Structure formats: C-alpha cells, structure tokens
Amino acid sequence: MTQTLFVAGATGFIGTHFVAHALRAGYHLTATTRSQERADVLRAQGIEVIVGDLLTPGEWQHAAARADCVVHIAQPLTFGGKVTRQRAEDYRRERLKMDLNLLTTLMGSAGQRIVYVSGTSYYGDLGPDLHDESATPKPKGWGPYIVEALAQVRAFRERGLNVVEAFPGQIYGAGSWYGEMMAALLKGTRLVKLGTRDKAGSFMYVEDAGRAILHLAEHGATGERYFLVDDEPSTLAELARLSLAEYGLPLKRIRLPFFVLEWLLGPINAEGFAYENRLSNARLRATGFVPQYPTLAQGVPAAVAEMKKLGG
Ligand SMILES: NC(=O)c1ccc[n+]([C@@H]2O[C@H](COP(=O)([O-])OP(=O)(O)OC[C@H]3O[C@@H](n4cnc5c(N)ncnc54)[C@H](OP(=O)(O)O)[C@@H]3O)[C@@H](O)[C@H]2O)c1
Known part of the structure; x- marks a missing residue:
C-alpha cells in the first residue's frame, strides 16, 4: 500500500527538494501551505493540499x-x-507555537513516524574538533532561539511520539541565504573576514538535504538525532570562492571588526560568521545514506548551474 506523507514546509527551500524526492519514490503526499498560489503549484505536482497555517488549528x-x-x-x-x-x-x-500545534495534533496517532527538522546552530560553537550528535550544544546565531522548541520536542518524545530529529548544517543551493549571498557577491560585494583565519562550518547541498530527510523518514531511528552535513567541514570563504569560480570571478575579501558586521547584518547573522562547527555525518551514513554531493567541490557546480538556469 502507498505510504502517506504529510509535509509541513513543502514550499520552502529544503521542502521543495524533499517533495521532489518523495514524489519520485512513489509516496502519496499531503501538504499544507498558507498561500493559495503555492497550493496550486503543489497540486500541479500531484500533491493533495490543505491551505492552512500551523499557528492556527484547522483542517x-x-x-x-x-x-x-x-x-x-x-x-x-x-x-x-x-x-x-x-x-x-x-x-x-x-516556532514554539507551530510545533506545539502540530505535535499536539499527532499525540493520538499511535505508531506514526515524525521527522522533525531544526538546525545545527543549536550545537553552535564547538571549536576546532570534529563532533557527532552527542556533543554538548553551545547554541549560537539562531541556536538560542530554537533551544525551547527542541526541549518541547523532547517532552513530546517522552510522552510517546516517534520522533527522528534532523539537524541540517548550512544548506546551500539556488535560493535562501546562499542565493542572497551570491547575488551580493556577483554585484561586487566583498565577503567579510573576521580575525586571522576563517571559521570552519558544516555544509550540505540542498538536493542531498532533501534526499537525506526522506531517507531518515524511512530509515532513521526514532529518538535519534542526525546531522545533515557533508563528508568534510569547510568554510564560507571556500564556498564563496568555489561558487564565484563557476562564474570565472575571483573572491574579494574585506576585513571588518565584529561590531561593524553586527551593525550591518544584525547580531544573529553576525554571530553565524564568528563560530566554529565541524560536524560528522557518520551517523547519517551509518543508516545507509550516500550523499550525491559529499563535498563543496562536488555540490557547488550543481548549485551554480541551478542558479544560472533560474536566471541568477
Ligand atoms: N536553509 C538552511 O540553510 C537551513 C539550515 C539549517 C537548518 N534549516 C532548517 O530546515 C528547515 C527548513 O528550512 P528552509 O530554509 O527550507 O525554510 P524556508 O525556505 O524559510 O521555508 C519555510 C516553510 O515553512 C512554511 N511555513 C512558515 N510558516 C508557516 C506556518 N505558520 N504554517 C505553515 N507553514 C509555514 C512555509 O510555507 P508557506 O509560506 O508556503 O506557508 C515554507 O514552506 C527549518 O527547520 C530550518 O531551521 C535550514
């Protein structure tokens, strides 16, 4: 029998890719969006859509x-x-309210699997060593703002929900923060450098992230956490350098003190530049997941090709 998947966030940056993989895999998809227009786009793909808002109870x-x-x-x-x-x-x-409404709804449905997606900013500033999901979190950037949501998920797990937790790293691809960064760099904006060396981060191409979430829906262990990251950590500067090289352009840098960056981007994004986070995908790989783009060198050409196709 065809399995039914309910997706919240199907129209988003990662959700769009997740949905494409799930449809190809033969799932029957039901999704919710707040927009009638985006509902039509989903319906055209064969997805059953309910226009609704997770902040409000509804159909x-x-x-x-x-x-x-x-x-x-x-x-x-x-x-x-x-x-x-x-x-x-x-x-x-x-976020707390959306999650509460959804998780409360699912409390009566025994045996249902739930894949809950948050982010590695929750693990935050882990320093220069490679870490797995058992690391003690030191939330940074957006991280402090999802701590309570994750505690809430844990409470629902303890009350019996079968939750698999996915923690994507910095997900790049045509759109989202990467699209914004590339548009600025292509206009001539310089990439900021803080201090004497670039901080390492953990990245994954959005195609792989969408596929990994579907893989976890099928093979993830309930009660377990998984990092969605490449085989190797890298740096934002390397991501920008590889991306500009696809346009035949060099990367230009500018050194700024933290307070100026904070003034330009706001404290949350500025903090994102300032911490180090090298994460391992060993646990994800142990479930049988094989990334198609395991390094930036493999993913960036695909990301830029997609951007060019979309006119970027
Ligand atoms: N992008 C990244 O680099 C990245 C990195 C790490 C972790 N993550 C995590 O991955 C997940 C997805 O991120 P994303 O970048 O793909 O997000 P996104 O592009 O901002 O998409 C957000 C999605 O959430 C839906 N949504 C927002 N508010 C809603 C509401 N009140 N009710 C129902 N739906 C609502 C939107 O649907 P409509 O607007 O159509 O209603 C949209 O589909 C998040 O948990 C994020 O923290 C992302």
Missing part, C-alpha cells in the same frame, strides 16, 4: 493525524535583510 490537523509519516520542515522566515534580536525573538515564539 490540516486531520490530514496530519491520518498520515503514516509526518515531515516537519516548516519554520517562520529566517533569511532576508538584517536580523535583529526582536525578529529572532518573534521567530522563537512562532
């Missing part, structure tokens, strides 16, 4: 409760312009 709850598996990739908006602490605080509050 979407019946669809979520009936599904064999629920994939939660929805979040309030994060990227775009300067992120103030107030904006991050609004995100924290909204």
Whole structure:
C-alpha cells in the first residue's frame, strides 16, 4: 500500500527538494501551505493540499493525524535583510507555537513516524574538533532561539511520539541565504573576514538535504538525532570562492571588526560568521545514506548551474 506523507514546509527551500524526492519514490503526499498560489503549484505536482497555517488549528490537523509519516520542515522566515534580536525573538515564539500545534495534533496517532527538522546552530560553537550528535550544544546565531522548541520536542518524545530529529548544517543551493549571498557577491560585494583565519562550518547541498530527510523518514531511528552535513567541514570563504569560480570571478575579501558586521547584518547573522562547527555525518551514513554531493567541490557546480538556469 502507498505510504502517506504529510509535509509541513513543502514550499520552502529544503521542502521543495524533499517533495521532489518523495514524489519520485512513489509516496502519496499531503501538504499544507498558507498561500493559495503555492497550493496550486503543489497540486500541479500531484500533491493533495490543505491551505492552512500551523499557528492556527484547522483542517490540516486531520490530514496530519491520518498520515503514516509526518515531515516537519516548516519554520517562520529566517533569511532576508538584517536580523535583529526582536525578529529572532518573534521567530522563537512562532516556532514554539507551530510545533506545539502540530505535535499536539499527532499525540493520538499511535505508531506514526515524525521527522522533525531544526538546525545545527543549536550545537553552535564547538571549536576546532570534529563532533557527532552527542556533543554538548553551545547554541549560537539562531541556536538560542530554537533551544525551547527542541526541549518541547523532547517532552513530546517522552510522552510517546516517534520522533527522528534532523539537524541540517548550512544548506546551500539556488535560493535562501546562499542565493542572497551570491547575488551580493556577483554585484561586487566583498565577503567579510573576521580575525586571522576563517571559521570552519558544516555544509550540505540542498538536493542531498532533501534526499537525506526522506531517507531518515524511512530509515532513521526514532529518538535519534542526525546531522545533515557533508563528508568534510569547510568554510564560507571556500564556498564563496568555489561558487564565484563557476562564474570565472575571483573572491574579494574585506576585513571588518565584529561590531561593524553586527551593525550591518544584525547580531544573529553576525554571530553565524564568528563560530566554529565541524560536524560528522557518520551517523547519517551509518543508516545507509550516500550523499550525491559529499563535498563543496562536488555540490557547488550543481548549485551554480541551478542558479544560472533560474536566471541568477
Ligand atoms: N536553509 C538552511 O540553510 C537551513 C539550515 C539549517 C537548518 N534549516 C532548517 O530546515 C528547515 C527548513 O528550512 P528552509 O530554509 O527550507 O525554510 P524556508 O525556505 O524559510 O521555508 C519555510 C516553510 O515553512 C512554511 N511555513 C512558515 N510558516 C508557516 C506556518 N505558520 N504554517 C505553515 N507553514 C509555514 C512555509 O510555507 P508557506 O509560506 O508556503 O506557508 C515554507 O514552506 C527549518 O527547520 C530550518 O531551521 C535550514
């Protein structure tokens, strides 16, 4: 029998890729979006759509409760312009409420699998060593604003929900923060350098992230956490350098003190430049997941080709 997947966040940056993989794999998909226009786009792909808002109880709850598996990739908006602490605080509050409404809805559905997607900013500043999911989190950037949401998920797990937790690293691809960064770099903006050396981070191409979430829906262990990251950590400068090279352009840098970056980008995004986070995908790979683009060198040409196709 065809398995039914309920997706919250199907129209988002990662969700779009998740949905494409799930449809190819033969799942029956039900999704929710707040927009009639985006609902039409989903319907054209053969997805059953309920227009609704996770912040408000509604018809979407019946669809979520009936599904064999629920994939939660929805979040309030994060990227775009300067992120103030107030904006991050609004995100924290909204995210908690969206999650509470969804997880409460699922409490009666025994045996249903739930893939809950958050982010590695929760693990934050782990220093120069490679870490796995058992590391003690030191949330940075957006991280402090998802701590409560993750505690809430843990409480629901303890009350019996079968949750698999996915923690994507910095996900790049045509769109989202990477699209914004590339548009700025192509206009001639210089990439900021803080201090004497670039901080390492953990990346994954959005295609792999979408595929990994589907893989976890099928093979992830409930109660377990998984990093969605490449085989090797790298740096934002290397991502930018490889990306500009695809356009035949050199990377230009500018050294700025932290307070100037904070003034330009807001404290949340500025902090994202300032911490080190080298994460291992060993646990994800141990489930049988094989990334198609395991390093930036393999993923960036695909990301840039997609951007060029979309006119970027
Ligand atoms: N992008 C990254 O680099 C990255 C990195 C690490 C972790 N993550 C995590 O991955 C997940 C997805 O991120 P993303 O970048 O793909 O997000 P995104 O592009 O901002 O998409 C957000 C999605 O959430 C939906 N949504 C927002 N508010 C909603 C509400 N009140 N009710 C129902 N749906 C709502 C939106 O749907 P409509 O607007 O159509 O309603 C949209 O589909 C998040 O948990 C994020 O923290 C992302």
